[in-house]
Amino acid sequence: MTLTVSSCRSVEGVEWSQLDTILLDMDGTLLDLEFDNHFWGTVIPSEWGRRRGLDIATSKETLAPLFAEQQGRLNWYCLDFWGKTLNIDILQIKSDCAHGIRWRPQAERFMQHLNSSHLDVIMITNAHPITLEIKAERLSLAHYFDLMISSHRYNTPKEMPAFWNRLMAERPFDPERTLFLDDSEYVLEAAEAFGISHLITLRQPDSTVPPRQATRYPAIHHFDEIINGLPAID
Numbered sequence: 301m302t303l304t305v306s307s308c309r310s311v312e313g314v315e316w317s318q319l320d321t322i323l324l325d326m327d328g329t330l331l332d333l334e335f336d337n338h339f340w341g342t343v344i345p346s347e348w349g350r351r352r353g354l355d356i357a358t359s360k361e362t363l364a365p366l367f368a369e370q371q372g373r374l375n376w377y378c379l380d381f382w383g384k385t386l387n388i389d390i391l392q393i394k395s396d397c398a399h400g401i402r403w404r405p406q407a408e409r410f411m412q413h414l415n416s417s418h419l420d421v422i423m424i425t426n427a428h429p430i431t432l433e434i435k436a437e438r439l440s441l442a443h444y445f446d447l448m449i450s451s452h453r454y455n456t457p458k459e460m461p462a463f464w465n466r467l468m469a470e471r472p473f474d475p476e477r478t479l480f481l482d483d484s485e486y487v488l489e490a491a492e493a494f495g496i497s498h499l500i501t502l503r504q505p506d507s508t509v510p511p512r513q514a515t516r517y518p519a520i521h522h523f524d525e526i527i528n529g530l531p532a533i534d
């Protein structure tokens with residue numbers, strides 16, 4: 301099915317009893333994408349440029365084609381790749397910035413509700429395993445999920461059909477009884493092609509960027525829009 305870009309379609313709640321599995325993206329869905337946008341858009345160019353005597357504007361301009369070339373590929377998310385390519389210690393810089401990692405509004409509470417539900421709660425992220433580890437440690441993510449998967453384990457990003465085949469093999473699920481939330485419409489497209497019936501995107505992945513006015517998939521701003529029907533928590 302081809303979806304045309306339209307104004308944001310809101311979500312009229314979720315029939316949780318019709319679902320067995322929820323798949324959740326991490327960055328831009330549960331966590332504020334501001335951290336990653338700032339890290340790759342400012343911190344890394346500035347650190348890379350500083351060693352070469354370049355100002356931030358020149359660094360950004362120089363790195364832009366390189367970044368553009370890798371977008372949507374696994375390398376884009378790979379700390380080893382960028383460490384080697386840019387010859388800087390990405391891991392160290394990322395650890396130094398870890399205080400900026402934070403939940404999106406209402407996301408932690410939403411996870412508490414999901415945690416008390418009948419659903420198999422699975423995180424699927426393109427983030428590198430080390431990035432996932434840093435974020436999971438910072439926000440105690442692990443206890444909210446039955447399973448957390450970095451696509452690097454499958455050696456293919458969520459944008460590719462191979463990812464979904466590998467996921468199905470590792471953790472079988474009924475695509476018609478599965479809800480997937482992700483801020484990337486390219487990723488949602490791949491999930492739709494695989495046959496996942498329930499897809500939701502986010503209107504404001506980065507809290508410092510205005511909400512999106514047009515999305516190709518039904519969109520929520522905050523999680524209270526879909527929380528009805530989940531078990532109550534204390």
Ligand SMILES: [Mg+2]
Nearest residue numbers: 325327328483
């Ligand atoms: Mg994301």
